[in-house]
Amino acid sequence: MTNQGNTLFWFRRDLRVQDNHGLYRALTSGLPVIGCFIFDEHILSSLEDKDDARVTFLHDTIHDLQEQIDARGGTLIVEYGKPEELIPRILDEYHIQKVYFNHDDEPYALQRDQFIAEHCQRHQISLYSFKDHLIFERDEVLKKDGLPYTVFTPYANAWKNRLELAGLDQDGYPLALSAFPSEHPSYPWKKVNSSRIPSLDSMGFVASEKEFPPREVKTSLIRQYGDQRDYPSAQGTSRLGIHFRFGTISIREKARKAYHLSQTFLNELIWRDFYAMILHHFPHVVNGAFRTPYDQIEWRNDEDDFRKWCMGMTGYPLVDAGMRQLNATGFMHNRVRMVVASFLTKHLLINWQWGEAYFARKLLDYDLASNNGGWQWAAGCGTDAAPYFRIFNPDAQQKKFDPKFTYIQSWLPEWGSASYPPPMVDHAFARQRCLKVYQEGLNRSK
DNA sequence: TTTTGAGTTGTTCGA
């Protein structure tokens, strides 16, 4: 047994022991399993804020994960540095014969994993990778002609058919959402000596005071999700995004929970698969519009305007309350995300990529595929075929979704006082300007 | 191949 070496399970964005597909496969690989996690220097060095709360969240999470693995008699090796240097070292030092991890289809991750795959091949180490982060991914839901969907509704219909294709379990839940076992007496974790978790300080960060949402979501919230989710002052959304991002909860578990309770909630999980699939098949969306003619739009890109938007000083209270909530907490209600994104792109004519980057910096639940998809949708250049003249009216949105100014007052205390600025641009004027500039941009591409 | 129906989350106008 000892001569056969060990299995390595590399945690990345699946930071849990329960219902973890790749980990389950590693634990049934026939060799003792050692876990590892790397605080990736490439990613961390690109973060702008020393008190980035996502690094605190990661650090807390890794601490908990290590305790859980310790309690099972195993080890989680935790390092800070470059995966392309650290993984080969770990493979060598711990006599690794098999490497297991879960798919990560973001562009950087694909390149990182390709390097590791080539290294493993050169050293006769087996490498196994599994779907865990999504319910259906890559080529699992395609049109009849074999090409990927680019419209959500037919994709969601095909997705739901596929979910039920494998049948239901005895409790009436799709088998495709079954959990992978994490507890079994014969699962062989391995205890080895390893160094301590690097401190936040040693990686150049300080602890954040921001609060992190719980991993659980009430049944009543899911049941009422369809009716409540559009009202930013209600606690109508789950705030599970950060946990889906880092895999601190299982997507299958939450989908199973929502399955009989709320189609609307389930649809949101399908959107997540949809945008990940779009990123996989159309990687150009990272650098430009999904619909390339929209790259011809002549954005104003006024830096003072952008600064006002970032600070929540536009003079439109729903926009400003949203930005204040984002800046203060790292979270913004979904309805308000649409309003601020529409305002930045359509009213201010600032390139959606500026907004995308700001959200990437600030959102605790930031996810490349979903954030990019959402911004392209807001700008009108994305997969949604709806016409671009759909421009949100920030005042009308306030009347509909925050009629008593409850949300606005909780994030914008000076609203209504003399110190609150007047609207930075007139809505009717901005709307006409937007229609004209979009039209001209699209004509230019013909 | 051609045709047909439909498209996450909207707004404005005029009856």
Place this chain on the structure above:
DNA sequence: GTCGAACAACTCAAA
């Protein structure tokens, strides 16, 4: 206040 049509003609998916 409420309701349907227009916005401007586009793109996609499936028959």
